[in-house]
Structures are given as C-alpha cells and as structure tokens.
Amino acid sequence: MFPPDTRTEFVDLVCAGVSVNDACRRLGVARRTGSKWWNRSGRMKLDMGREGGLSDPAPSPTGPGERALSLAERGMIQMGRRSGMSYADIGEAIGRNKSVVWREVNRNTSSDGTYYASRAHTKAHQSRRRPKPLKLVENEALCALIAVWMGDGWSPKLISSMLAFYFGDDQTMQVSHETIYQALYVQTRGSLRADLAEKLSLKRKKRVPHDADRKSNSPYKEAFKISQRPAEVADRAVPGHWEGDLIIGCDGTAIGTLVERVTRFTILLHLPGDHTAETVAAAMISEMGKLPDHLRRSVTWDRGTELAEYAKIQTDLNTTLYFCDPHSPWQRGTNENTNRLLRFWFEKGSDLSVHTPDELRLVAAKLNRRPRPTLNLETPANRLAQLLLAA
Known part of the structure; x- marks a missing residue:
C-alpha cells in the first residue's frame, strides 16, 4: 500500500x-x-x-x-x-x-x-x-461503440450518459451528445458513418437550429401559458375546462379530440381533408358552440400550429385558451390518456379521413358511455348530464 x-x-x-x-x-x-x-x-x-x-x-x-x-x-x-x-x-x-x-x-x-x-x-x-482535437477523429473504438448503440436506436444523449457511466475513469472514452451530432451532420468533424443519422428517431438530414428567430416566429407569443391557468383547473374543482389535441393518421389525416377534465366527456372533431388552423378553428367553434357557457370556460392545447387561430376561437366561444410548455404533452394528461383509448377505433398509420361525422359521434358516444374507475365507475355521459340538469 x-x-x-x-x-x-x-x-x-x-x-x-x-x-x-x-x-x-x-x-x-x-x-x-x-x-x-x-x-x-x-x-x-x-x-x-x-x-x-x-x-x-x-x-x-x-x-x-x-x-x-x-x-x-x-x-x-x-x-x-x-x-x-x-x-x-x-x-x-x-x-x-x-x-x-x-x-x-x-x-x-x-x-x-x-x-x-x-x-x-x-x-x-x-x-x-x-x-x-476531436475525440471521434482517431478513436476507432469509441466510434465503433457509438455505431453499435445507434444501430439499436439509442439517442446521442443516452449514448453520452452511458459512456460516462461505463468509462467514468477514462476521459478518452467519453464524449458529449453535441459532438456526436456534429460528427453525424458535419462529416469533417468526426469519423461516424453518415448513414447513422438515419438511425435517429426523427431521421432528419440536418439539424434544426434552436435560435431566437424560431421563437420570435411562434404564433403563440401573446397567448396564455399553462402557468397562468387558474387553480380551479388543476384541482378539477369546477367543470367546463377542456384539454385538446389531434390524433394523426397517414397522409396528414387527423381527428380533433376534446376532453372535459372533471367528467372526462369526449368530443371528436371531424377534420375533412386537412388539419390547418382554419379547419380546426371552424370545427371547434361548431362543436363547442353547442355547449352552455358554463361548460366552456377554458381549453388547454399543445403548441401545434393547428391552433394558430386561437384568437378567433376565444372570441367566438367566449372562452380562454391556454398552451402547454414546449415538448410537454404530459401537461394534458387527461387528453393523452383519452387519445390512447381512442386508438382502439383509430389505429396508428390508418387513413382517418374515411370516418364520417356520424361515425365520430358514434365512437364518442361509446367512449362516453364506458364506466370509468376515475369516476367511481360512473360514465362521462352521466356525469355531464348531471351538470346540465343542475344548470
């Protein structure tokens, strides 16, 4: 010793x-x-x-x-x-x-x-x-290990973390995820094969810049953020607050979904042909306009461009739209869970344009008549009927 x-x-x-x-x-x-x-x-x-x-x-x-x-x-x-x-x-x-x-x-x-x-x-x-000096220029062992993990679908961020975990004592076998991205997209910056970029989940041919210009072009600069939502929405104390999103199929087809947070009552939006901001706004205004005022207090949506006409929706429905933080679908957990249930009828990769408005109403009715454990085995339709009767 x-x-x-x-x-x-x-x-x-x-x-x-x-x-x-x-x-x-x-x-x-x-x-x-x-x-x-x-x-x-x-x-x-x-x-x-x-x-x-x-x-x-x-x-x-x-x-x-x-x-x-x-x-x-x-x-x-x-x-x-x-x-x-x-x-x-x-x-x-x-x-x-x-x-x-x-x-x-x-x-x-x-x-x-x-x-x-x-x-x-x-x-x-x-x-x-x-x-x-770049670690990926001459380190063949490191490049080979990265290639194996990327071949299994691992992200550069995960690879960087696992290299630090397995080779904590060896700095020559550690590399940041940014270095891996540089080697993939700029071939003079490393020795990784160009075809490995196709193993990334998004399969982009080049990186998308994350700069101030992208944020300045966002249609939601003046919109309400989810952090501004009143407490009554989060604790489900008051009905009339909804969560919304799109179910996407093949060839750009889509169906809009709206779920009321207290009752879990679901409304499906028929979007024939496309899901542009104008189409989605018209469908929302048409369907939610049938509800009484006290049952359309707010809507929480993701930051997809399909809701760029949110100002018109707010005015026509006399409601407030709140938008989730970027890349945070979990902030609309009720809607995410409902969309998972809807995949029983609307499978991933299928053509969603073949479903007529009557078919969408039938599917929504089936889901709204299904007993829910979160409602003590009551149905969303029954819960909503109680609210309408009370009103």
Whole structure:
C-alpha cells in the first residue's frame, strides 16, 4: 500500500512529460499499479512507446496575477485540501475568491477523490488549446461503440450518459451528445458513418437550429401559458375546462379530440381533408358552440400550429385558451390518456379521413358511455348530464 504522496509524485512526473514506465521505475512501483493510478486520476492521452509520455504537457507555470490559476496556486490548493483547510482559507492564502477555489476543486477532483495540482494544471492547459482535437477523429473504438448503440436506436444523449457511466475513469472514452451530432451532420468533424443519422428517431438530414428567430416566429407569443391557468383547473374543482389535441393518421389525416377534465366527456372533431388552423378553428367553434357557457370556460392545447387561430376561437366561444410548455404533452394528461383509448377505433398509420361525422359521434358516444374507475365507475355521459340538469 503506497502513501498518497507517492501517487501524487507519480501523477506529477507523468504530467511533466515522463512516461508511465519511467515514472513507475523511478518510484519503484509496478507498471500495472501506475496505470491504475493514472486512470483514476483522470486519464489523459499518452504517447505510446518506451519514451512515451503525456501528449501535450503544460508549459512553464504562469506567474501570479494572471487570470488563470498558476501551477503554484494549484499546488497551494492541493496542500490546503489535504490539510483540511476551508475553501475560504485557501482562497485567502492565494489571493483568490473562495468560489474560484471551489470550482477548481469540483472540476478537477479525480475519481479516487483526490485533487492533483499537476493533473489539474495540465488539463486546464489542454482545454485552452484551439482548435481542440476531436475525440471521434482517431478513436476507432469509441466510434465503433457509438455505431453499435445507434444501430439499436439509442439517442446521442443516452449514448453520452452511458459512456460516462461505463468509462467514468477514462476521459478518452467519453464524449458529449453535441459532438456526436456534429460528427453525424458535419462529416469533417468526426469519423461516424453518415448513414447513422438515419438511425435517429426523427431521421432528419440536418439539424434544426434552436435560435431566437424560431421563437420570435411562434404564433403563440401573446397567448396564455399553462402557468397562468387558474387553480380551479388543476384541482378539477369546477367543470367546463377542456384539454385538446389531434390524433394523426397517414397522409396528414387527423381527428380533433376534446376532453372535459372533471367528467372526462369526449368530443371528436371531424377534420375533412386537412388539419390547418382554419379547419380546426371552424370545427371547434361548431362543436363547442353547442355547449352552455358554463361548460366552456377554458381549453388547454399543445403548441401545434393547428391552433394558430386561437384568437378567433376565444372570441367566438367566449372562452380562454391556454398552451402547454414546449415538448410537454404530459401537461394534458387527461387528453393523452383519452387519445390512447381512442386508438382502439383509430389505429396508428390508418387513413382517418374515411370516418364520417356520424361515425365520430358514434365512437364518442361509446367512449362516453364506458364506466370509468376515475369516476367511481360512473360514465362521462352521466356525469355531464348531471351538470346540465343542475344548470
């Protein structure tokens, strides 16, 4: 069992450009032990061979007063941490704010829980290099593993997470999901096969930019957000609040669905030919206009462009439309569950335009007459009838 000072001296030697073999020989430790120490300290790329050492060792340390931490300052941090000093005391000793010390230690503590000054200084030097070397240019093993996982339908985000999980001690086998995307869409940025982009769930030929222009063109900039919805909607205390969405079939065919949150009563919208904003607005106004005022207090919808005419719907129905956060279908959970039940009649990938308005009314009636456990085995139709009778 070697003392911590021996491990620190070993890391210092390798970071200074000494090969792992030579560092082990100088300290009298086995090659296998030295390799284990290096991996646990936060492995960086080594030049192979008898004379091999760290590929890009840090230059001479910078002097005090520089914006970046110097090797001497990092040495003080190393000594302070091992002496049990607080971040504030270490910061005062080196003339830095305690938050600088905390970030430095948090960023560069190795997997064995030790902060190595030489390793942290070398890593900081390599991180400042421009342009940065790309991990997917020459790392065939990493590219092969990514290709296997993408072939099984894994997303780049999942792959990045699992690489960090399986190779926590090996930085050369870890890569961010953004690097994988760059390698897929810009072939000069890596060595992944171009056809792997077809394994992505959306199968896009190029990435869609997520910039301010997309948000500025949204038709819902002035619309009410779901966070502005009154509390009576969330706790289902008052009837008349609805959730809506579309069921999509093949060739752009669709059916609109509306579900009342208290009774689970369902209305289906016939959308012949298309589901443009004008078509959906006309269908909603026609069907919901048959309800009394107190049963159309609000509607919560997803941010699909099919409801871009929400202002007209609000005016004609004297109601309020609220829109979910982006990519948050769970915020319309009642509607999502109802759509799942409706798939019994409207299968995925089928042509939904073949269903007439009478057929949609028949399906809605069957669903509304079905006992629901959430209603203590009452039916949505019975619950709605009670509300209409009370009114």
